[in-house]
Amino acid sequence: MIEELIISGRMNPEIDPHLHAWPWYVPTDLFLAALVAGILIFSAFLTLHGRENEFPAAVKRAPILAPFLLGIALLLLFLDLSHKLYFWQLYTNIRWTSPLSWGAWTYLFLTPLAFIWAAIHIKTAFPNWTWPYKWIDTFIESLKGYRIWFAWAILGLSLTLGMYTGILLSAFNARPIWNSAIIGPLFLTSGLTSATAFILLNCPKGSNEKKLFCTVSLISLGVQTFLMIHLVMGYLSSDLAQVKAADLFLGGEFTTLFWILIVALGTLIPAYLHILYLKNIKIPVIVPSILIILGGFFLRYILVEAGQISHW
Amino acid sequence: MRYAMAIDTKKCVGCSDCVVACQTENNVPIGYCRDWVVEATSGTYPDLSMELRSERCNHCTNAPCVRCCPTEASHIVEGGIVLVDPDQCIGCKACIASCPYDARFVHPEGYVDKCTFCIHKVEKGEDPACVEVCPTKCMYFGDTDDPNSDISKLLKKRKWKTLIPEAGTEPNIYYLI
Numbered sequence: 382m383i384e385e386l387i388i389s390g391r392m393n394p395e396i397d398p399h400l401h402a403w404p405w406y407v408p409t410d411l412f413l414a415a416l417v418a419g420i421l422i423f424s425a426f427l428t429l430h431g432r433e434n435e436f437p438a439a440v441k442r443a444p445i446l447a448p449f450l451l452g453i454a455l456l457l458l459f460l461d462l463s464h465k466l467y468f469w470q471l472y473t474n475i476r477w478t479s480p481l482s483w484g485a486w487t488y489l490f491l492t493p494l495a496f497i498w499a500a501i502h503i504k505t506a507f508p509n510w511t512w513p514y515k516w517i518d519t520f521i522e523s524l525k526g527y528r529i530w531f532a533w534a535i536l537g538l539s540l541t542l543g544m545y546t547g548i549l550l551s552a553f554n555a556r557p558i559w560n561s562a563i564i565g566p567l568f569l570t571s572g573l574t575s576a577t578a579f580i581l582l583n584c585p586k587g588s589n590e591k592k593l594f595c596t597v598s599l600i601s602l603g604v605q606t607f608l609m610i611h612l613v614m615g616y617l618s619s620d621l622a623q624v625k626a627a628d629l630f631l632g633g634e635f636t637t638l639f640w641i642l643i644v645a646l647g648t649l650i651p652a653y654l655h656i657l658y659l660k661n662i663k664i665p666v667i668v669p670s671i672l673i674i675l676g677g678f679f680l681r682y683i684l685v686e687a688g689q690i691s692h693w
Numbered sequence: 694m695r696y697a698m699a700i701d702t703k704k705c706v707g708c709s710d711c712v713v714a715c716q717t718e719n720n721v722p723i724g725y726c727r728d729w730v731v732e733a734t735s736g737t738y739p740d741l742s743m744e745l746r747s748e749r750c751n752h753c754t755n756a757p758c759v760r761c762c763p764t765e766a767s768h769i770v771e772g773g774i775v776l777v778d779p780d781q782c783i784g785c786k787a788c789i790a791s792c793p794y795d796a797r798f799v800h801p802e803g804y805v806d807k808c809t810f811c812i813h814k815v816e817k818g819e820d821p822a823c824v825e826v827c828p829t830k831c832m833y834f835g836d837t838d839d840p841n842s843d844i845s846k847l848l849k850k851r852k853w854k855t856l857i858p859e860a861g862t863e864p865n866i867y868y869l870i
Binding site for chain 2: 402467481482622693
């Protein structure tokens with residue numbers, strides 16, 4: 382047994398007694414970014430397959446909110462900086478070894494595209510919508526001709542953004558909970574799952590789109606569960622630091638939160654409700670949708686918190 | 694050139710003079726530490742052994758803090774010393790999260806701060822403040838690329854260890870055991 386004590390009285394804020402450098406801003410930013418990535422992936426993917434009219438909620442309605450959610454995510458990222466006036470330094474460097482750097486650049490390119498994408502589709506969501514100036518209307522109409530190009534760019538950037546939200550954490554070898562290659566695909570899948578829930582909230586009652594997205598949501602929840610099982614298996618089959626880190630979810634201080642908020646309320650119950658809905662049992666889709674979205678948020682919140690506590 | 698520090702755990706008495714010297718020399722804000730002293734006890738009573746270690750940034754050769762910095766604020770200068778440029782640091786705290794030694798902190802002015810090996814003294818050919826002030830002379834500083842330096846000879850002669858070698862950071866603080 383080894384017991385280590387700092388006898389010179391170190392109590393650096395945010396570092397001692399354990400790391401707490403990233404407060405709720407960071408998991409919320411990661412969640413919103415992944416949600417937006419998921420929404421835009423579905424919208425762009427269906428556009429590229431020419432199925433815009435079959436899936437109006439996914440392609441046209443859901444992306445309307447995407448740029449605003451992305452704006453909130455960027456604001457939270459900014460609020461988390463402790464040297465805020467120097468934030469522009471992010472855009473004077475391209476650092477390929479830094480996930481935060483390519484995340485920042487992805488935000489920079491995706492945000493205007495998300496606004497353009499929303500502007501292109503706003504008249505479908507709000508048929509009475511009119512732009513204050515005629516030239517804006519003409520400009521937006523002219524952009525519609527390039528929507529396939531926009532869709533390709535949005536698809537690529539959204540996949541990068543969704544993956545980035547996980548890779549940001551998994552790049553930190555110093556924190557055993559985060560040091561897993563599965564976190565990137567897990568966060569991307571979770572973003573897609575949250576996006577299906579968001580799209581379901583936008584689907585008209587009894588539409589075919591609603592049924593189809595219920596199925597997609599169910600499949601996505603299945604993939605997410607598969608990845609979560611492998612994440613825990615990865616911890617348990619790794620070195621002592623990761624085995625101890627896994628204890629945080631398997632008997633340690635995050636056990637209740639992890640199993641109730643993420644596994645039960647965020648995954649199993651909504652999956653069960655989706656199955657009931659697909660069997661034509663009357664289920665208000667708002668319930669599983671909200672549970673999935675909250676589950677996606679808590680997945681990131683708990684992993685960010687637990688990661689900061691875990692150490693070598 | 695590769696600057697490194699060797700700390701003799703057999704001679705360290707845990708007086709914390711190195712901590713106070715660093716705070717004074719570098720004007721470290723009150724309540725913050727760039728270095729600290731750890732008392733590590735191992736074994737089971739009555740077979741116990743104790744080790745005292747003065748710890749700080751390990752100025753790693755494979756520094757994760759430098760790799761993950763999005764603005765190049767964290768960088769390595771000649772001699773392998775890892776520094777933070779306050780005018781480039783945005784305070785994203787990625788470097789803090791990436792450091793397995795928890796050696797960094799956010800300075801009250803917003804940028805990330807840590808041990809600099811007292812580079813302003815080293816450039817003048819002096820030792821870092823912690824090394825200069827140690828009353829038991831348990832700390833050694835020098836160039837490990839020079840086979841004739843005192844630290845190189847010491848590392849050849851004595852058994853040593855580094856902290857958390859499994860993290861793969863190739864630290865440049867050696868503990869003589």
